[in-house]
Amino acid sequence: MSAYLHCLSHTPLIGHVDPNAAVLAEVEARVAAARERIARFEPELAILFAPDHYNGFFYDLMPPFCIGAQAHAIGDFGSAAGPLEVPRSLAEDCAAAVLAAGVDVALSYRMQVDHGFAQPLEQLLGGLDRCPVIPVFVNAVAAPLPSFQRARRLGEAIGAYARGLDRRVLLLGSGGLSHQPPVPDLASADPQLADRLLGSGRQLPADERQARQRRVIDAARRFVEDPRSLHPLNPDWDLHFMETLAAGRIAELDALGNAELSALAGRSSHEVKTWVAAFAALSAFGPYRAHDRYYRAIPEWIAGFGAIDAQPLQRGEA
Ligand SMILES: O=C(O)CCc1cccc(O)c1O
Ligand SMILES: [Fe+2]
Numbered sequence: 641m642s643a644y645l646h647c648l649s650h651t652p653l654i655g656h657v658d659p660n661a662a663v664l665a666e667v668e669a670r671v672a673a674a675r676e677r678i679a680r681f682e683p684e685l686a687i688l689f690a691p692d693h694y695n696g697f698f699y700d701l702m703p704p705f706c707i708g709a710q711a712h713a714i715g716d717f718g719s720a721a722g723p724l725e726v727p728r729s730l731a732e733d734c735a736a737a738v739l740a741a742g743v744d745v746a747l748s749y750r751m752q753v754d755h756g757f758a759q760p761l762e763q764l765l766g767g768l769d770r771c772p773v774i775p776v777f778v779n780a781v782a783a784p785l786p787s788f789q790r791a792r793r794l795g796e797a798i799g800a801y802a803r804g805l806d807r808r809v810l811l812l813g814s815g816g817l818s819h820q821p822p823v824p825d826l827a828s829a830d831p832q833l834a835d836r837l838l839g840s841g842r843q844l845p846a847d848e849r850q851a852r853q854r855r856v857i858d859a860a861r862r863f864v865e866d867p868r869s870l871h872p873l874n875p876d877w878d879l880h881f882m883e884t885l886a887a888g889r890i891a892e893l894d895a896l897g898n899a900e901l902s903a904l905a906g907r908s909s910h911e912v913k914t915w916v917a918a919f920a921a922l923s924a925f926g927p928y929r930a931h932d933r934y935y936r937a938i939p940e941w942i943a944g945f946g947a948i949d950a951q952p953l954q955r956g957e958a
Contacts, residue, residue, distance in 0.1 A: 643802065643925045644681040645950040646674055647813035647885075647915040650690075650759040651941035652717030652853075657860040659940045670934045670947055671763050677932070677949060678764055683810035685730065686765065686773040687802060687921065688757060689795070689914035690814035691780035693823055696752030698839030704786035705743070705794050707735045708751030708775040713768055714843075717853055719758040725769040734774055734801050741797035743790070751775060752842065756911075760814045771810070778917060780815065780910035781823050782837075788901075788916055789894040795917030799924025813918035815911025817878035817935075817944035820871035822859045823908060856942075864939050871906040873937040878905070878944040881912060885919045886930035886948065905944070915948075925952045 648671070658664055695714055697706070708724070709731040715721025735747045757775055758768060765771050776798065779785055786794075802809045826837050835841070836848075844852065862869045884892055893916060901909055922928050930950040938945045 643809045643811055643922055643952060644678065644683065645811040645918055645922045645928070646678060646764060646947070647918055648674070648760055648764065648947045649816055649943050649945040650756055650814050651943045651945070652719065652755040652759070653857065653860050653941045655718065656857050657864070657940045659938050663936065663938065666936070667945065674932070674947060674949065675764050675766070678810060681810065682808060683771050684807040685727070685802070685805065686771050686810040686812055687776060687798060688760060688773050688812040688814065689776045689778055689917045690753070690756040690760070691778055691911045691914060692756055693754055693781060694837055695754035697777060697779065697782070698842070699782060699826060699837050700839040702779060702782050703746035703777070704779050704790065706746040706748050706751065706777040707731055707738070708748050708753070708777070709735070710749045711751035711753055711757070711775045713753050713758040715758070716754045716849070719755040720762050720768050722768055724753070724757070724761070724775055725772050726774065727772045730772070731774045734798060737801035738794065738797040741800065743794050743797045745794065751777065753777070756814050760812050764812065776917070778914050780913060781908060782826070785898050785910050786913065787894070787898065788896055788913060791913035791916045792890055792894065792920040795920025796924055798917070799921030802921060803924050811918045811921050813915040815914050816909055817881060817912055817946050818874040818905035818909045819943050820906030820908050821856055821942045860940060860942050863942055867939065870942065873939065873944045874905045875935070875937045875944060878946060879935060882933060882935065882946055882948055885915060886933065886950070888923070888927065890916060890919050890923065919950065922950055922952070927953045929953055929957060
C-alpha cells in the first residue's frame, strides 16, 4: 500500500505550435525526470483523472464523473490511439466503492477518450498499455460543471478505495492550468455544431477532425501574436493554485465557484479539478509532501503549463 502522485498539464499543440528550443528542452527535461521518478516507484496500478473535449463525452448523456471499466483513445492531434489497459474488475470495484462512499459516479464499458488521457500515459508511462490504469473522467468543459468540492470528494473516495489495495498506486491528474482554447459551447453553437456536441459524429469524419484541429492550431498561432485574442493565461492564479494543493489545503478551493474560476483563469481551467481529485486521493493515504514543482505560461500551447509530484510523508518527516 503506497502512493505516488504526478499532475501535469496537457496540450495537443506540442509538436504543432512549439515554444522556443530552450523552453521546449526545459519541459522535455521535466517530463523525462518525472517519468524516471515514476518508473522508480514501479506503479502496479495507475488511476488517471482527466477531462475530455467533446471527443468521448457528449450532451446526449453528460456525467460529471465517469470511471472506465474498458476504454480506448481516439488519437486526436497525433496522440496515441487504441485500448487502455484497464483492470476491469478493479474499475468495477472502484466505482462501487465510490458510490457507497456517497459520490455518484457513472461507469462506462466503452469509454472513449482523447489526448487528455492519452498524453500523460504516453509521456509519463511510455504508452497506453504500459501499466494497468483506471481512467476517471472529470467533466471540465460541458456546463453545468461539477464543483471543486465534488471533485475533492470524488478523489477522497477513490483514494480510500486505492488505499485498501495492496498495490503501489500512481495517481495522475491531467490538464489545466489557466487556459481557454477554442472549445465549442452548446449555448452559442449553430445547429450543426450542436448536433455534434450531442454526440452525432462520435467518430468525426476525417475532414471535420482536420478542420477542428486546424482551428485550435490557428488559435494558438494567433494567441502568440496577439495575447488578447484569447482569455489571458493567469500565472498568479496558477501558482497560487499549485501552492494550495502543495500545502495540503485542498478544501480551501471549495469556496471558489465555477463562474469565478472561468473569469480568473479561462473556461478550460476547470481541468484543474483533475489535480484536485488526484491530490484528494493522495490525502486518503495521509499527510503528503509535494516536490519537483514546475510552472511556465506557454502561449504557443495555450497553456499555463505546470507539473508537480507528491507522495505520502515518510516516517520521520514532519
Ligand atoms: O481539442 C480541443 O478541443 C482542445 C485542445 C487543447 C488546447 C490547449 C490546451 C488544452 O488543455 C487542450 O485540451
Ligand atoms: Fe484540455
